[in-house]
Amino acid sequence: MQYLPNILFAILLIVGIGFFTKNVRKLFRNIKLGKSIDRSDHSKLRWVNMINIALGQSKMVRRPVSGFLHIIVYVGFIVINIEVLEIIIDGLLGTHRVFSFLGGFYGLLISAFEILALLVLIAVIVFWLRRMVLRIPRFWNKEMKGFPKNDALYILYFEMVLMSLFLIMNATDTHFQQANSGNIISQFISPLLANTNAETLHIIERSAWWLHIAGILVFLNYLYYSKHLHILLAFPNTYFANLDVKGKLNNLQSVTDEVKMMLDPNIDPFAAPTETENDKIPEKFGAEDIFDLNWVQLLNAYTCTECGRCTSVCPANITGKELSPRAIMMKTRDRIEEVGKNIDKNGHFIADGKVLTDTITSEEIWACTSCNACVEECPVNIDPLSIIIDMRRFQVMEKSAAPQELNTMMTNIENNGAPWQYNQLDRLNWKDEK
Amino acid sequence: MNVPTMAEMMAQGKQPEILFWVGCAGSFDDRAKKITKAFVKILNKADVNFAVLGTEESCSGDPAKRSGNEFLFQMQAISNIEVMNAYEIKKVVTACPHCFNTLKNEYPQLGGDFEVMHHTQFLKSLLDEGRITIQGGAYKGKRITFHDPCYLGRANEVYEAPRELIQKLEVELVEMKRCKSNGLCCGAGGAQMFKDSEKGNKDINIERTEEALEVKPDIIATGCPFCNTMMTDGIKNKEEEQNIKVLDIVELIVNAQDL
Numbered sequence: 112m113q114y115l116p117n118i119l120f121a122i123l124l125i126v127g128i129g130f131f132t133k134n135v136r137k138l139f140r141n142i143k144l145g146k147s148i149d150r151s152d153h154s155k156l157r158w159v160n161m162i163n164i165a166l167g168q169s170k171m172v173r174r175p176v177s178g179f180l181h182i183i184v185y186v187g188f189i190v191i192n193i194e195v196l197e198i199i200i201d202g203l204l205g206t207h208r209v210f211s212f213l214g215g216f217y218g219l220l221i222s223a224f225e226i227l228a229l230l231v232l233i234a235v236i237v238f239w240l241r242r243m244v245l246r247i248p249r250f251w252n253k254e255m256k257g258f259p260k261n262d263a264l265y266i267l268y269f270e271m272v273l274m275s276l277f278l279i280m281n282a283t284d285t286h287f288q289q290a291n292s293g294n295i296i297s298q299f300i301s302p303l304l305a306n307t308n309a310e311t312l313h314i315i316e317r318s319a320w321w322l323h324i325a326g327i328l329v330f331l332n333y334l335y336y337s338k339h340l341h342i343l344l345a346f347p348n349t350y351f352a353n354l355d356v357k358g359k360l361n362n363l364q365s366v367t368d369e370v371k372m373m374l375d376p377n378i379d380p381f382a383a384p385t386e387t388e389n390d391k392i393p394e395k396f397g398a399e400d401i402f403d404l405n406w407v408q409l410l411n412a413y414t415c416t417e418c419g420r421c422t423s424v425c426p427a428n429i430t431g432k433e434l435s436p437r438a439i440m441m442k443t444r445d446r447i448e449e450v451g452k453n454i455d456k457n458g459h460f461i462a463d464g465k466v467l468t469d470t471i472t473s474e475e476i477w478a479c480t481s482c483n484a485c486v487e488e489c490p491v492n493i494d495p496l497s498i499i500i501d502m503r504r505f506q507v508m509e510k511s512a513a514p515q516e517l518n519t520m521m522t523n524i525e526n527n528g529a530p531w532q533y534n535q536l537d538r539l540n541w542k543d544e545k
Numbered sequence: 546m547n548v549p550t551m552a553e554m555m556a557q558g559k560q561p562e563i564l565f566w567v568g569c570a571g572s573f574d575d576r577a578k579k580i581t582k583a584f585v586k587i588l589n590k591a592d593v594n595f596a597v598l599g600t601e602e603s604c605s606g607d608p609a610k611r612s613g614n615e616f617l618f619q620m621q622a623i624s625n626i627e628v629m630n631a632y633e634i635k636k637v638v639t640a641c642p643h644c645f646n647t648l649k650n651e652y653p654q655l656g657g658d659f660e661v662m663h664h665t666q667f668l669k670s671l672l673d674e675g676r677i678t679i680q681g682g683a684y685k686g687k688r689i690t691f692h693d694p695c696y697l698g699r700a701n702e703v704y705e706a707p708r709e710l711i712q713k714l715e716v717e718l719v720e721m722k723r724c725k726s727n728g729l730c731c732g733a734g735g736a737q738m739f740k741d742s743e744k745g746n747k748d749i750n751i752e753r754t755e756e757a758l759e760v761k762p763d764i765i766a767t768g769c770p771f772c773n774t775m776m777t778d779g780i781k782n783k784e785e786e787q788n789i790k791v792l793d794i795v796e797l798i799v800n801a802q803d804l
Contacts, residue, residue, distance in 0.1 A: 355650070356650060356700060356701050356702065357699055357701075358646040358649075358650055358696055358700025358701050359646075359650035359700075360610060360611075360651060362615070362619065362651060362654050363615045363619075366616055366619050367623075367655065369616070370616065370619040370623055371623065373620070374620070374623055374624070374627075396615065397613060424723075424727070426729055426730040426732060426753075427743070427749070429729075430742075430745045430746060430747040430748065430752050431746030432742070432743045432744070432745040433743060433744070433745075434743070474744070477740075478742070478743040478745075479735050480695070480730045480732060480733070480734040480735045481611050481695075481734050481735030481736075482695040482699065482730035482734050483695060483699040483700055484695075484699065484727075484728075484729070484730065486699075487699050487726055500611070500613065503611075503612060503613030504613040504614075504615055505613070506613055507612060507613035507614045508613065508615060508616065513613070514740050516739055516740040516741065517739060517740050520608060520609075520612070520736065520739040520740075521608075521609055521612065521614055521617055524604045524606070524608070524609055524617060525617060528569075528602075528603030528604050529569040529572070529573060529603075529604050530569055530738075530739055531569070531573055531574075533569075533572075533573045536600050537572075537573075538567070538573075538599060538600050538602055539548070539572070539597065539599040539600060540572075541567075541571075541578040541581055541582065542546060542548045544578065
């Protein structure tokens with residue numbers, strides 16, 4: 112029976128990590144639903160970007176207050192996880208504070224963890240206040256109702272509880288307190304429990320220990336269902352992000368082939384199509400559903416943590432238009448998830464009569480000025496604009512559903528080489544005008 | 546005003562240093578034509594050997610591409626590239642950030658490899674080479690704010706060239722709250738220039754004009770014909786047109802020195 116806690120712990124760990132692995136595989140599968148795009152170039156530059164932007168949080172500090180608080184939580188998260196390693200070894204082997212043989216250095220480590228835990232706790236409370244008391248507008252846009260709003264709060268509560276458990280665990284560990292090394296914060300909590308008997312203290316300590324590790328495993332598994340997935344995906348997302356200048360849109364190769372053919376004076380307009388041409392299903396232009404987006408765009412959607420910085424700088428959104436770049440990413444992710452569940456159920460995707468353009472409306476995509484403010488602002492290099500442009504391409508080239516004034520503009524370009532109805536032969540008239 | 550065309554140059558067996566890509570706004574829009582002429586005045590004054598395509602120029606395709614009409618964009622791009630390659634053009638300068646962005650970034654893959662510069666970059670290079678001088682004249686001491694065009698700024702990270710030119714005028718350059726990489730769009734990009742805006746509670750150019758008014762400028766400087774239109778409309782809407790002028794940087798330079 113003495114091994115019961117070890118066995119229980121091992122089971123908890125296996126279930127927790129096993130379930131997480133299952134979801135990670137699902138995540139990979141879903142991201143691969145996107146079209147291929149080559150992002151294997153410039154690996155050195157990509158590493159630099161990832162180190163600066165994801166690891167170094169360089170774009171977070173564009174907003175100093177939330178950026179600074181976020182760095183605390185981020186550093187806390189990474190550093191305190193070293194403690195999790197000890198917890199896992201202790202849990203599996205039945206040891207207690209297995210790293211304590213490190214002596215003074217162990218004390219130093221735990222001190223650092225405790226200080227960070229307190230700072231994280233404070234930062235998370237400030238985050239909550241910003242959201243719920245200061246009610247910063249970007250947390251209250253209309254897409255932030257229901258689950259997205261609660262999701263953010265759950266994460267904050269989770270972090271508050273985990274940090275508190277960590278400090279309580281240390282404060283109620285009598286040996287640890289007696290050793291008086293590393294209890295830099297918890298020494299101020301333990302006097303509050305001075306009148307508690309040793310047995311109760313031990314129970315509290317054990318409960319905090321178990322709840323802490325169980326909480327971490329639950330949190331790990333919550334990630335997949337949450338906006339909080341960014342803590343993992345920020346890294347690949349910044350690595351695979353677009354490296355071109357923001358103004359450059361991709362040129363569709365399928366269109367180039369056709370345009371070149373149209374402009375080629377030697378082409379035989381009556382030529383019979385070759386066998387292979389006949390067999391090939393013509394590629395759809397632009398994006399109607401998630402399958403028409405590339406995998407980086409889908410990765411973008413999973414990476415989005417709904418901070419809303421993009422939406423808060425979007426000129427369309429600022430002036431009350433329907434468009435919100437964050438909502439574009441959220442709706443894309445929702446649709447990927449819907450398709451994913453369809454695959455889970457049927458083994459493969461069975462058409463469900465729904466598409467991404469059902470939820471991302473044309474009113475939204477036509478309100479975009481393509482100004483790139485959202486792309487510039489995103490702390491993890493998500494590109495909502497690329498999705499908007501792909502959806503416009505679908506609207507125009509597959510559906511001929513551009514707004515009427517744009518059709519006029521395009522007709523003018525076709526007929527007279529300018530978006531307005533002026534004769535191309537008058538292009539140089541300005542020279543002689545007074 | 547001396548404005549040679551590529552065809553004329555070729556007939557004389559000459560190759561200009563630069564092609565001045567005028568753009569549709571610069572060719573047809575009454576307000577933008579003034580910017581075109583101002584730029585030509587500087588080119589003439591500096592004795593820059595340039596030419597225009599004239600009637601052989603056609604829309605760069607930017608508004609078509611940003612509207613999602615990739616076919617029309619590539620038709621325009623490939624035809625333009627054919628014309629430019631036939632004249633063996635190496636260097637292009639334009640006063641329109643939309644043409645600038647498209648020619649610079651989206652033409653190369655279609656066979657159009659040119660060195661493309663925005664007119665503010667080109668003037669900056671002339672200044673550095675000592676081919677032009679800019680001094681404070683009529684605008685000395687005035688408060689000027691510069692509105693960053695998205696397709697010059699965020700899209701291509703050109704923030705300094707226009708500001709350096711403005712500062713040469715010995716003016717007081719004041720920055721709006723949202724400037725440079727945080728600059729707010731005027732509302733015309735992405736083909737919005739050619740359509741009514743979607744339902745909302747404000748027009749984007751009004752939002753941007755209000756922001757410009759906050760810094761109490763005498764002049765709002767721009768580097769884009771579309772931004773110019775949007776800001777001019779905004780100023781009219783606020784009934785400030787008697788107090789505040791919206792001018793392109795080349796107009797500032799020309800007016801300052803009475804070219």
